Amino acid sequence: MDENAPSIDDxxxxxxxxxxxxxxxxxxxxxxxxxxxLVGDGRDRHVTAExxxxxxxxxxESVSLATVYNTLRAFCDAGLLQEVTxxxxxxxxxxxxxxxxxxxxxxxxxxxxxxxxxxxxSRLPAPPEGTEVARVxxxxxxxxx
Amino acid sequence: MDENAPSIDDxxxxxxxxxxxxxxxxxxxxxxxxxxxLVGDGRDRHVTAExxxxxxxxxxESVSLATVYNTLRAFCDAGLLQEVTxxxxxxxxxxxxxxxxxxxxxxxxxxxxxxxxxxxxSRLPAPPEGTEVARVxxxxxxxxx
DNA sequence: CTATGTGCAAATCTTTTGCAGGCTA
DNA sequence: TAGCCTGCAAAAGATTTGCACATAG
Numbered sequence: 001m002d003e004n005a006p007s008i009d010d011x012x013x014x015x016x017x018x019x020x021x022x023x024x025x026x027x028x029x030x031x032x033x034x035x036x037x038l039v040g041d042g043r044d045r046h047v048t049a050e051x052x053x054x055x056x057x058x059x060x061e062s063v064s065l066a067t068v069y070n071t072l073r074a075f076c077d078a079g080l081l082q083e084v085t086x087x088x089x090x091x092x093x094x095x096x097x098x099x100x101x102x103x104x105x106x107x108x109x110x111x112x113x114x115x116x117x118x119x120x121x122s123r124l125p126a127p128p129e130g131t132e133v134a135r136v137x138x139x140x141x142x143x144x145x
Numbered sequence: 146m147d148e149n150a151p152s153i154d155d156x157x158x159x160x161x162x163x164x165x166x167x168x169x170x171x172x173x174x175x176x177x178x179x180x181x182x183l184v185g186d187g188r189d190r191h192v193t194a195e196x197x198x199x200x201x202x203x204x205x206e207s208v209s210l211a212t213v214y215n216t217l218r219a220f221c222d223a224g225l226l227q228e229v230t231x232x233x234x235x236x237x238x239x240x241x242x243x244x245x246x247x248x249x250x251x252x253x254x255x256x257x258x259x260x261x262x263x264x265x266x267s268r269l270p271a272p273p274e275g276t277e278v279a280r281v282x283x284x285x286x287x288x289x290x
Numbered sequence: 291c292t293a294t295g296t297g298c299a300a301a302t303c304t305t306t307t308g309c310a311g312g313c314t315a
Numbered sequence: 316t317a318g319c320c321t322g323c324a325a326a327a328g329a330t331t332t333g334c335a336c337a338t339a340g
Contacts, residue, residue, distance in 0.1 A: 026339065028295060049330080064297045069330060071295090085233040086282075089305085090329070101270060106279060114270040122267035125246060125259040127287055134251060134288040137231075142272055143279040171314065173320060194305075209322045214305060216320095234330090235304070 007059050008033065012040025023078040033061040034071050038081075044096040046084070046111040047072075052093075086111060086139050101138040114140055152204050153178065157185025168223040178206040179216050183226075189241040191229070191256040192217075197238075231256060231284050246283035259285055 008016075016035030020027045027035075037055050038045055047055070049069050056063045063071075072093050075081040084092045086104045092111045094102075100116040119138060127133050153161075161180030165172045172180075182200050183190055192200070194214050201208045208216075217238050220226040229237045231249045237256045239247075245261040264283060272278050 026294070028339075030296070066298075066331080067296055073331095074295090083233070085230055088228070088230040088233065088236050091233050103270070103273070105276075118268055118270040119266070120268040121265065123263055123265040125248070125263040125285060127285070128248070130290055131250075131287040132290045134286040137282070137284040137286065139282040140270060140272070141279040141282065142276040145275055145277045171319070173313075175321070211306080211323075212321055215307095218306090219320095 008036045008040060008061070012036040015040050015042065019080065023075075023080050025074065025078050025080070030063045030067050031071055031074075033059070033063055034068065034075075038075075038095050044094070044113055046092050046094050046102075046113075048090050048092055050090075084111060084137070084139075099135055101140060104139050104141050105144075106141055107144050114138075153181045153185060153206070157181040160185050160187065164225065168220075168225050170219065170223050170225070175208045175212050176216055176219075178204070178208055179213065179220075183220075183240050189239070189258055191237050191239050191247075191258075193235050193237055195235075229256060229282070229284075244280055246285060249284050249286050250289075251286055252289050259283075 013032065013036045016032055016037075016039055017027055019039045020031060020035050025031065033056055034052060037052060037059065038047065049065065049072055052072070053063070053065050053068045056068070072081065072091075076083055076093065079097065081093045081095060082097045084094050084102060086092060086102065087109060090109075094111075094113075096113065098116075101114040101119045103112045103114045104110075105112070124136070158177065158181045161177055161182075161184055162172055164184045165176060165180050170176065178201055179197060182197060182204065183192065194210065194217060197217070198208070198210050198213045201213070217226065217236075221228050221238065224242065225240075227239045227242045229239050229247060231237060231247065232254060235254075239256075239258075241258065243261070246259040246264045248257045248259045249255075250257070269281070
């Protein structure tokens with residue numbers, strides 16, 4: 001669904017490994033593969049477990065689906081990824097971890113970043129007594145016109 | 146989890162039936178029960194299939210879980226409810242259908258309304274060419290402090 | 291060497307669906 | 316009566332888990 005030869009080059013592998021090292025995550029072969037796929041080209045990415053599993057398979061690397069799930073969870077726990085919930089049936093994982101808005105394309109069920117600098121609140125509900133804001137999720141649902 | 150005697154009184158039943166009639170939904174016994182539970186007291190409500198199923202059971206009425214699912218879906222299609230996705234593992238349904246922000250209590254996994262008048266965008270990303278905004282979901286995730 | 295990670299299959303959980311019988315208009 | 320609705324059980328999808336084996340530090 002991406003390119004035709006999405007194999008992992010050295011630069012991508014390096015970037016992936018650096019990303020793992022930065023978070024102190026043990027770099028196993030499978031994790032290196034997934035990391036390279038996630039951050040190898042420096043662009044932000046939004047994946048589901050299935051899409052990442054497919055990407056790994058397409059790149060010629062072997063990683064089991066269960067490990068993809070476990071690894072995505074581990075990357076989230078390590079602060080490397082952010083889980084985004086928009087669909088209910090599926091979890092999306094975002095390589096960009098700052099609070100930022102998303103576009104959700106209802107027809108293709110795709111999730112993309114919306115330009116963060118174009119989102120500004122002039123007023124935001126204050127957190128109730130005894131609580132603090134952990135995160136503000138903004139999902140702009142798009143319909144094809 | 147709500148009250149101790151959540152049985153359905155006549156006023157609640159009337160309100161529920163009016164709500165169904167307004168949307169042209171055929172009022173079967175089960176739908177009347179669920180409608181009364183949803184809008185019977187005039188307050189906005191956020192339910193999951195399981196919580197509504199439990200509420201029906203507690204009120205002494207019998208509705209199968211499958212019917213709760215089917216009915217929530219039917220109410221959404223009829224424009225009576227709005228589905229809200231915050232958790233990924235579960236769908237929430239909101240009796241308030243206008244676009245408005247939510248508080249999501251991470252510790253109890255509860256969903257509540259946030260005051261809509263306190264949310265204002267001074268700037269919102271424009272929809273990409275060829276698309277229009279279907280809805281803007283704003284979920285303020287709260288952490289107990 | 292020891293703790294941690296991986297893979298597979300099975301289990302879990304939410305939600306949907308097929309089908310036979312029931313009920314509304 | 317005709318068609319939509321309900322209930323049950325089974326199916327379907329996404330995700331997690333148990334356990335034996337492999338591997339990083």
